[in-house]
Amino acid sequence: MYDPVKRAEDVARIVARGELRKYYRFRPARFYGGIATADCVGCSLRCIFCWSWRQVVTPGAFGRFYSPEEVAGRLQGIARKKGFDRVRMSGNEPTISREHLLGVLEHISPDILFILETNGVLIGYDETYALDLARFKNLYVRVSLKGTTEEEFSRLTGAQAGGFTLQLKALENLYRAGVQVQPAVMVSFSPAHNVRALRKRLGQIAPGFENIEIEELVLYGNVEERLRRAGLKCDTAHEPADIPPEQV
Numbered sequence: 001m002y003d004p005v006k007r008a009e010d011v012a013r014i015v016a017r018g019e020l021r022k023y024y025r026f027r028p029a030r031f032y033g034g035i036a037t038a039d040c041v042g043c044s045l046r047c048i049f050c051w052s053w054r055q056v057v058t059p060g061a062f063g064r065f066y067s068p069e070e071v072a073g074r075l076q077g078i079a080r081k082k083g084f085d086r087v088r089m090s091g092n093e094p095t096i097s098r099e100h101l102l103g104v105l106e107h108i109s110p111d112i113l114f115i116l117e118t119n120g121v122l123i124g125y126d127e128t129y130a131l132d133l134a135r136f137k138n139l140y141v142r143v144s145l146k147g148t149t150e151e152e153f154s155r156l157t158g159a160q161a162g163g164f165t166l167q168l169k170a171l172e173n174l175y176r177a178g179v180q181v182q183p184a185v186m187v188s189f190s191p192a193h194n195v196r197a198l199r200k201r202l203g204q205i206a207p208g209f210e211n212i213e214i215e216e217l218v219l220y221g222n223v224e225e226r227l228r229r230a231g232l233k234c235d236t237a238h239e240p241a242d243i244p245p246e247q248v
């Protein structure tokens with residue numbers, strides 16, 4: 001079992017250099033009604049179902065370094081060309097380099113919505129991260145919970161169970177700081193009673209958090225093989241053919 005905060009520091013040494021951060025792709029996507037997307041490299045977790053697994057396990061082998069200004073320029077260029085009013089950082093974990101992330105936000109026009117997709121661990125670990133993010137009124141944060149309990153989190157990510165508590169703490173820190181935030185939850189491995197219990201737990205953090213966005217597994221690449229080796233079963237997986245690749 002690894003400590004996800006310590007892993008974030010270790011991975012940051014590979015994928016971040018001062019204000020620079022590694023990315024492996026920039027693209028338009030159909031999610032959120034159309035959004036410009038920057039896929040960064042490197043994550044603090046190792047989810048067994050991750051669809052960008054290769055970038056997670058070998059971050060040194062992918063992408064190149066970009067400045068915050070370059071990233072914002074590329075995102076806004078795609079958005080302008082496609083007529084989108086929103087951009088996002090996705091792929092791996094955007095929060096690993098705080099200096100870079102805040103730099104990108106500084107360069108995004110206030111009339112463009114920036115969607116931050118994060119596992120939240122670092123924002124839960126340090127509440128000042130949420131306060132830094134609260135400066136940006138065009139920011140919406142989607143915290144993706146890995147399972148519904150501490151135990152499920154550990155089973156799905158291989159990380160210490162406290163990482164799940166940090167995910168919930170991120171929601172609390174962001175809510176208290178005044179950031180627009182909602183939880184999303186991977187439920188494909190969770191019994192219904194655990195999902196119900198999580199809704200209750202989330203509702204105690206903030207009103208509306210019990211309305212979780214449900215995430216279900218998509219069997220990209222060798223996900224099925226990884227699940228088999230880990231002895232994990234899932235009844236609600238989707239085939240990649242069900243979902244257009246540009247929506248990922």
Ligand code: SF4
Pocket residue numbers: 043044045046047049050051052053056091092093119
């Ligand atoms: S947090 Fe996201 S990017 Fe990181 S390993 Fe999990 S699914 Fe992959």
